[in-house]
Amino acid sequence: MNLTINGRTYQVADDPPRVLLWVLRDELGLTGAKFGCGAGYCGACTVHLDGVAVRSCQTPLRQAAGRAVTTIEGLARGEALHPVQRAFLEVQAPQCGWCMSGQMMTAAALIAANPNPSDEEITAALERNLCRCGAYARIRRAVARAAVLACGSGEAA
Ligand code: FES
Ligand code: FES
Incomplete structure (x- = not known):
């Protein structure tokens, strides 16, 4: 499946048990989103899906497909910090x-x-x-x- 993350398209395996946080951190090297509780409580893993803040530890990969994922790595505009x-x-x-x-x-x-x-x-x-x-x-x-x-x-x- 394709994921669009910070304006770039990545192809990742469609693996239902995986959640977005693990793909970001372990597969794509986008380690800005952090693992805290892994259970939706702490917010350390927060990213945007179509501009809405979501908990990536609770976001199935398929839910992110076809949507714009933004992580902290994509918040700045080039050299200009958000x-x-x-x-x-x-x-x-x-x-x-x-x-x-x-x-x-x-x-x-x-x-x-x-x-x-x-x-x-x-x-x-x-x-x-x-x-x-x-x-x-x-x-x-x-x-x-x-x-x-x-x-x-x-x-x-
Ligand atoms: S790691 Fe705590 S809410 Fe996701
Ligand atoms: S958990 Fe250390 S700055 Fe928030």
Whole structure:
């Protein structure tokens, strides 16, 4: 079957027991999406399917076929980091970093759907992305900053 990931087409074996996360990490070398719980709880494996944040550890390969898969490796546009990436760097959100690609993919989907999220909307959108380092306050600050950067009003800051 063909998978379109970050704008590139890959041919992978149609193997029903496999989920998207394993193909990304073990077969295609796209290791940005992380394995955390493997059970849909933590969000470390979050990627986009047609722009919607999904848990790749729970996504059967066939569900991804024919759709646009975006991973953290495909979030930047060439050398230009996505506003979410810039904001997470600016705020120095990561501690160990393990949860961060999932946090950023969830944040990017939020901002694409809701360019001006309230604090409550940010908290609600990110509440199922767990951070064992407890960097939640910085993560929420980074998402709010990303929304500002994305709409251009914070470019000069
Ligand atoms: S590894 Fe997928 S939700 Fe935890
Ligand atoms: S920064 Fe370590 S788990 Fe979130």
